[in-house]
Amino acid sequence: MLDRVLELLAPALDGPAPVVVDANLGLGGHSEALLAAHPALHLIGIDRDPFAIDFSTRRLAPYADRVTLVHAASDDMTDVLARAGRPTVDGVLFDLGVSSPQLDDGERGFAYSYDAPLDMRMDTDQELTAEQVVNTYSTGDLIRILRDYGEERFAPRVARLIAQERAKEAITSTKRLADIVRDAIPAATRRTGGNPAKRTFQALRIEVNAELAALEGALPAALDALALGGRVVVLSYHSLEDRLTKQALTARTRDTSPPGLPVPLAAHQPRFRLLTRGAELPSEEEVARNPRAASARCRAAERIRVDDED
Structure with a gap:
């Protein structure tokens, strides 16, 4: 515009x-x-x-x-x-929002279309990353973030599956997180509305960068x-x-x-x-x-x- x-x-x-x-x-x-x-x-x-x-x-x-x-x-x-x-x-x-270079640089971890480290920091000097949020936040806090920042109606399902999967092995890549989110979303919902990970990635990005x-x-x-x-x-x-x-x-x-x-x-x-x-x-x-x-x-x-x- x-x-x-x-x-x-x-x-x-x-x-x-x-x-x-x-x-x-x-x-x-x-x-x-x-x-x-x-x-x-x-x-x-x-x-x-x-x-x-x-x-x-x-x-x-x-x-x-x-x-x-x-x-x-x-x-x-x-x-x-x-x-x-x-x-x-x-x-x-x-x-506002994320810039094209941030989305297009797969290594920065903003996009679910690339397999990259879970980062999502706009300011690369800050400490908090998406990996830390996904692996250390309580299930309740993950539900809140996904619901409030991603407007994800299946926030409890996504957060609980994240908690289950990280207990087996830390979630460190965008691909693994996107796959987990996909598995948490009901199949009927996955067939419409684009990539089911979109709302989760938005929520994490907003949380990481406040x-x-x-x-x-x-x-x-x-x-x-x-x-x-x-x-x-x-x-x-x-x-x-x-x-x-x-x-x-x-x-x-x-x-x-x-x-x-x-x-x-x-x-x-x-x-x-x-x-x-x-x-x-x-x-x-x-x-x-x-x-x-x-x-x-x-x-x-x-x-x-x-x-x-x-």
Whole structure:
């Protein structure tokens, strides 16, 4: 949804020295397009994956004097902006989820289509891996993760079979885990809905990288950092991310005056307005070009008020 992202952010970036944050830098495609479209723009790119920082450093080299790239998690945004001397910004982009290189590099263990070590770390410097989660978490915690993060309706069956199999031998590969999940899912269900391991792998990835916790911290920080007229755009790829995004934006775009007052209280007026009606979807043409875009959901908001306490 590159064109729509550029369209939504453009009005906030037409000033003399705009600053935008790409909170999930990835391969730097959005960042490159933003820098090309706005010659005065300074971009701060954040990513927890060292590969993303290295790759984007090379990709954005033509704009090096207008780029600050930081190896950090998105929920470190307040500290990142303070260290960069840019506590207030004009735009923030969140392109959530796993990146194509992470999925396509079999050795990183994100994909059930490769036989690889169970890793799934976005930040390869962190200690927790999917192998540790699968082999050391209690059955109850596995059920919770699979149910809450993977929305897996057969979470108890999957978790119990994982516990049985790891008691025989540690589960260390993506193929073995995918096979275990397949065996745990009823045959009638396996015949529809794609690979039965999809939801389990999503759940483990979210747990390993604390993705939802990062978004819960990063999105309010981004909204707080926006200048008057500043805009935030969020691309999410599953219902859990989109739900958190909707809740965070809705909380900032409603009147919180106590009910029954004859005149709304100024201090309770919304500081933001929604720029999208619900979650916007990619076009059929984009999905045809890039099937991975099919699950994308876009939401955006603009700061319309700044109070003394902001």
